[in-house]
Amino acid sequence: MISVAGVTKFYERARVLDQIHLELGKGEFLYLLGGTGAGKSTLLRILSTEELPDAGTVSLFGYDLATVSGTALRAIRQSIGTIPQDIRLIPDFSVLDNVALSVSLGGRRALPAQARSRINDLLERLGLGPRRDQMAMTLSRGEAQRVAVARALARCPELILADEPTGAQDRDSAWGLMDLFLKANLTGAAVILATHDREIVRRVRKRCAVLKSGRLLLEESLCTY
Ligand SMILES: Nc1ncnc2c1ncn2[C@@H]1O[C@H](COP(=O)(O)OP(=O)(O)OP(=O)(O)O)[C@@H](O)[C@H]1O
Numbered sequence: 001m002i003s004v005a006g007v008t009k010f011y012e013r014a015r016v017l018d019q020i021h022l023e024l025g026k027g028e029f030l031y032l033l034g035g036t037g038a039g040k041s042t043l044l045r046i047l048s049t050e051e052l053p054d055a056g057t058v059s060l061f062g063y064d065l066a067t068v069s070g071t072a073l074r075a076i077r078q079s080i081g082t083i084p085q086d087i088r089l090i091p092d093f094s095v096l097d098n099v100a101l102s103v104s105l106g107g108r109r110a111l112p113a114q115a116r117s118r119i120n121d122l123l124e125r126l127g128l129g130p131r132r133d134q135m136a137m138t139l140s141r142g143e144a145q146r147v148a149v150a151r152a153l154a155r156c157p158e159l160i161l162a163d164e165p166t167g168a169q170d171r172d173s174a175w176g177l178m179d180l181f182l183k184a185n186l187t188g189a190a191v192i193l194a195t196h197d198r199e200i201v202r203r204v205r206k207r208c209a210v211l212k213s214g215r216l217l218l219e220e221s222l223c224t225y
């Protein structure tokens with residue numbers, strides 16, 4: 001599903017990622033760890049096809065991103081649910097419209113019944129039911145972050161790239177989000193979760209990858225974060 005080989009990324013002269021190798025299969029779950037500034041978000045932006053590496057190759061769903069056609073790239077993007085660290089909601093759209101747009105470009109009016117009920121269910125589970133018609137710009141950071149999770153999960157992605165999705169949550173909400181990621185994972189989605197949340201990493205044991213000085217160290221079994 002994801003195959004990364006020799007990926008290197010510079011910002012100006014600084015080497016942020018240095019010869020990264022990573023393989024992730026269908027339905028796998030991986031924590032992405034590392035101190036602040038280690039390059040977690042940069043790697044996730046490359047995996048979500050938002051940025052290109054300066055060297056190395058990235059293949060997603062069997063397609064090399066350097067040579068993929070526009071049509072295949074659109075299909076790849078449709079299969080990925082991204083929760084960016086900076087959230088990025090459309091500020092003057094409602095919660096429901098922000099989520100609906102990720103499923104259908106026609107917004108809430110063009111939603112098939114099944115997607116509509118899935119979105120309503122996600123908003124309820126995320127405690128956003130009462131907020132569905134509220135403008136995104138008026139949400140608290142924690143609420144906005146949960147909308148970003150609903151937006152990513154609404155399209156039933158095969159790959160979830162979550163960048164510190166529990167960073168602005170209280171403990172109960174953080175575990176609620178984790179529950180949704182684990183359920184998606186159980187039904188076949190691959191998940192990469194960048195996090196500083198030690199409690200979650202300690203209590204839900206998964207494979208870990210740690211970024212340090214631009215290098216990625218894989219810890220295949222339990223990780224001692
Ligand atoms: N667009 C950019 N231009 C210049 N430098 C950048 C850019 N984006 C990131 N960087 C730098 O790259 C390094 C890695 O940043 P990144 O955001 O990937 O780290 P991170 O591991 O996600 O950190 P955090 O845990 O704080 O989110 C940092 O030193 C950052 O300043």
Ligand SMILES: [Mg+2]
Pocket residue numbers: 040041042085163
């Ligand atoms: Mg980051």
